[in-house]
Amino acid sequence: MATLTEDQVRSSADEILGFSAKEPEVQQGTGQITTFNSLGFSGVADKPDGWYLPDNKAMPAIILETKSTLHSLDRQEWVDELKKNVNIVLTKYEICIGILYNHDDIRVFMNNVEVESVSSTLEHKSYYLKLATNKPIDKTRIYTLTQRINNTLHFDFGVKNLYQRMTFTACSLVALREGAWIAPGMDYDNFHNSILNQLNKSLQKHITRNFKLKYLSEQFSKVEMAYGGSQDSIDNFVGWIKEISTLLNSDSWAGEDVMAIFFNEFNRYKPKSEHGQVFTPDHITGFMTRLVGLHEDDYVLDAACGSGAFLVRAMNVMIEKAGGVNSAKATRIKQNQLYGIEKDKEIFALAAANMLIHKDGKTNLEQLDSRDEEAAEWMASKPITKVLMNPPYENKYGGMDIVANVLDSVQRGTICAFILPDKKLEKAGGRKLLKKNRLNKIIKLPENTFWGVGITTSIFIFTAGEPQNGHEIFACNIEDDGLITVKNQGRQDVRNLWPAIEDEWIEIIRKQSGHDSIQWIDPKEHLSWQAPMEPFSITEEDFIKVVMDYELFHRGVDVKKLAADLGDQALYGAFEDGNE
Numbered sequence: 001m002a003t004l005t006e007d008q009v010r011s012s013a014d015e016i017l018g019f020s021a022k023e024p025e026v027q028q029g030t031g032q033i034t035t036f037n038s039l040g041f042s043g044v045a046d047k048p049d050g051w052y053l054p055d056n057k058a059m060p061a062i063i064l065e066t067k068s069t070l071h072s073l074d075r076q077e078w079v080d081e082l083k084k085n086v087n088i089v090l091t092k093y094e095i096c097i098g099i100l101y102n103h104d105d106i107r108v109f110m111n112n113v114e115v116e117s118v119s120s121t122l123e124h125k126s127y128y129l130k131l132a133t134n135k136p137i138d139k140t141r142i143y144t145l146t147q148r149i150n151n152t153l154h155f156d157f158g159v160k161n162l163y164q165r166m167t168f169t170a171c172s173l174v175a176l177r178e179g180a181w182i183a184p185g186m187d188y189d190n191f192h193n194s195i196l197n198q199l200n201k202s203l204q205k206h207i208t209r210n211f212k213l214k215y216l217s218e219q220f221s222k223v224e225m226a227y228g229g230s231q232d233s234i235d236n237f238v239g240w241i242k243e244i245s246t247l248l249n250s251d252s253w254a255g256e257d258v259m260a261i262f263f264n265e266f267n268r269y270k271p272k273s274e275h276g277q278v279f280t281p282d283h284i285t286g287f288m289t290r291l292v293g294l295h296e297d298d299y300v301l302d303a304a305c306g307s308g309a310f311l312v313r314a315m316n317v318m319i320e321k322a323g324g325v326n327s328a329k330a331t332r333i334k335q336n337q338l339y340g341i342e343k344d345k346e347i348f349a350l351a352a353a354n355m356l357i358h359k360d361g362k363t364n365l366e367q368l369d370s371r372d373e374e375a376a377e378w379m380a381s382k383p384i385t386k387v388l389m390n391p392p393y394e395n396k397y398g399g400m401d402i403v404a405n406v407l408d409s410v411q412r413g414t415i416c417a418f419i420l421p422d423k424k425l426e427k428a429g430g431r432k433l434l435k436k437n438r439l440n441k442i443i444k445l446p447e448n449t450f451w452g453v454g455i456t457t458s459i460f461i462f463t464a465g466e467p468q469n470g471h472e473i474f475a476c477n478i479e480d481d482g483l484i485t486v487k488n489q490g491r492q493d494v495r496n497l498w499p500a501i502e503d504e505w506i507e508i509i510r511k512q513s514g515h516d517s518i519q520w521i522d523p524k525e526h527l528s529w530q531a532p533m534e535p536f537s538i539t540e541e542d543f544i545k546v547v548m549d550y551e552l553f554h555r556g557v558d559v560k561k562l563a564a565d566l567g568d569q570a571l572y573g574a575f576e577d578g579n580e
Contacts (some may be wrong), residue, residue: 002179003069005033009103010049010066015126017050017064017099025055028125030064036088036197048085050099053232057177058245060095060132061126061527067102085111092181092247108230139492142247145240146262152240157235163346166262169241170353171199171220176200176245177357184235188228191238196220200248215367216356219349248357279306280390280419281449281491283481283498285313289461290506291443292386296322296329298337301384303391303406304399305340308351310388312358314338338363338384341370370403379409387416393424395456400428406519407437418444424455425527434468434523443509444476444529449481451491458529468523475529477517478505493520498515 004012014020014030021028027039036044037240039053050064065082067073082098089096090111098109099122106122108115108131115131149169153159159168172195180198182191199217221452229237288310295301299316315338322329338364339561343350348367348572357364364382368375387406403418410416416437424430434440441461449457482497508514519530 004103006066006068009068011102012103013064013066013101013122016122017052017062019050019052019064019125027051027053033376041088041091044088046085046088049205049221053089056177058177060097060129061093061333062071062097062128063089064099064101067100069103071102073100073102073105074105079107079448082109086112092232097132098119099128100284107148108509133567138247142244142261145244146576149237149240150236152229152233153369154323157229159223160226161224163350167219167346167353168223169262170350170357171195171216172241173245173248174216174353174356175199175202176242182242184237184238186238187231188234191234194409206509215349217343218354219346219556242356266543268316280309282309282313282444283483283493284419285309285388285450287319287502287505288388288417289314289317290502291441291459291461292388292417296333296385298385299383300307300337301379301382301387301406301410302389303341303375303379303387304389304402305342305351305365306347306390308340308354310390311338311363312354314388315358315360315363334363335362339384340365340366341375343369371398371405376409378403379406382415384410387414387418389417390419395428400424400430406462407433407462407472410464414464416462416464418459418460419457420463422458422528426462430527431523432458433462436465436467438463438466438468438471439473439523439527441518442473442527442529444475444477446481447542451452451485470523473521474509474528475519475521476509477529478517479517548558
């Protein structure tokens with residue numbers, strides 16, 4: 001093979017990596033005359049061979065170092081040269097991928113630690129960017145970090161309000177994703193202003209698509225700190241929040257509700273949830289998308305969206321079905337096919353943050369009361385095809401009014417799935433809904449699905465605009481989901497049992513057969529799954545006791561006193577033996 005000069009290797013690398021392409025919000029290219037100073041690293045005269053530098057500093061950067069085919073990549077001086085340039089980039093970026101290349105060989109480093117399991121040939125830059133983001137999600141670590149953040153906000157900074165602690169954490173994560181620069185050594189004012197300024201700056205782009213996201217910066221500004229915290233506590237918070245941000249950047253994140261993780265931890269200091277808010281477990285949101293047959297062309301509504309759990313899950317499911325996050329359809333899904341309503345401003349801000357954390361700022365969120373006419377008109381104006389909801393349970397928050405307004409507002413034939421307390425439809429006038437809508441299925445969820453809430457629930461699946469007309473309702477009971485309670489972390493699928501359980505139940509419900517719990521319910525009689533009545537039985541001993549008590553009563557004998565004197569065994573035992 002002919003020998004290639006360094007210039008030829010660099011030119012080849014530029015073409016393979018795609019560094020010469022023009023992309024918005026990215027500096028990229030190759031050469032020998034461009035200094036780091038001209039790339040935004042003030043006062044640094046060193047010159048990289050190739051660079052990929054996103055404007056968003058939370059995203060990975062790439063630095064290329066090329067050599068001619070005559071130079072072996074085993075030489076430490078070439079590695080040191082690459083690491084020096086990577087360290088320059090790491091003064092502004094969280095992650096920098098270093099590539100050492102001579103056309104015949106390649107070495108790849110992640111934050112100056114060599115990556116062993118990589119392609120032996122140079123690949124397009126997207127391959128290396130995925131190395132940085134496609135990491136398995138370590139939920140246990142996220143819980144640990146969240147616990148530390150909660151404690152420091154609560155005790156070191158004096159943030160007493162649960163939702164303000166969540167808001168402060170979520171807004172910090174959003175700002176980091178948008179490119180905020182925070183570092184140990186900052187005082188509190190500088191740290192706070194860096195987060196707020198990035199929110200205000202970055203959200204200007206999103207406001208044109210969804211101006212309600214301004215609530216993020218508004219709610220962040222309202223967080224009340226009793227005291228500023230020590231430098232150690234500030235530095236700890238910075239380190240922990242940056243680590244969580246890195247974990248959440250993983251492409252393996254498939255719609256799990258980040259806010260639910262925060263809530264499970266932060267809520268340890270509260271006896272019960274506020275605002276009637278109940279966070280839907282991840283495995284249930286995924287289960288419900290399968291129950292309603294969600295596909296990439298659906299338009300999804302959650303009119304009590306809370307933290308956005310259903311919208312996040314639906315977004316990820318639809319994008320996966322459409323071909324992945326880089327497909328043209330993915331952008332349309334985010335912009336046009338997800339709709340959410342939340343009344344409470346604090347919770348609305350968390351929903352906005354949740355969508356942004358999950359790489360989306362375009363979902364149509366509205367801060368409205370889902371019970372009123374304005375919300376009804378807004379819902380009716382959207383081409384909704386599927387509804388996924390977990391409305392408030394307590395009567396004072398109008399959960400049933402929300403359900404009724406949704407069913408009245410969406411188009412005829414829309415499939416609507418609601419999580420409600422088991423007996424809610426029977427106790428709160430649910431039969432009125434059946435005059436215009438058909439209840440097709442009731443799936444009773446395990447007793448402890450909503451850990452710590454103390455309410456048993458079912459999934460109720462309606463077809464809007466089609467009267468019940470006496471049609472029987474399919475019902476079944478999922479007694480166990482395989483999850484167990486982990487201290488301070490809620491219920492988790494630590495044994496990985498749920499995927500198989502979910503598949504089994506999806507098939508049972510599809511076939512409407514194959515399980516002993518299946519019932520066909522007459523809507524005139526019940527609107528919930530009915531626990532089978534235990535067959536009546538009585539033991540001989542019980543029968544004898546009843547007869548003996550009745551006989552003693554007629555004779556005027558004080559049974560309690562007599563039993564105390566003789567003892568139950570002596571009294572009833574004598575009767576059993578035929579003695580009086």
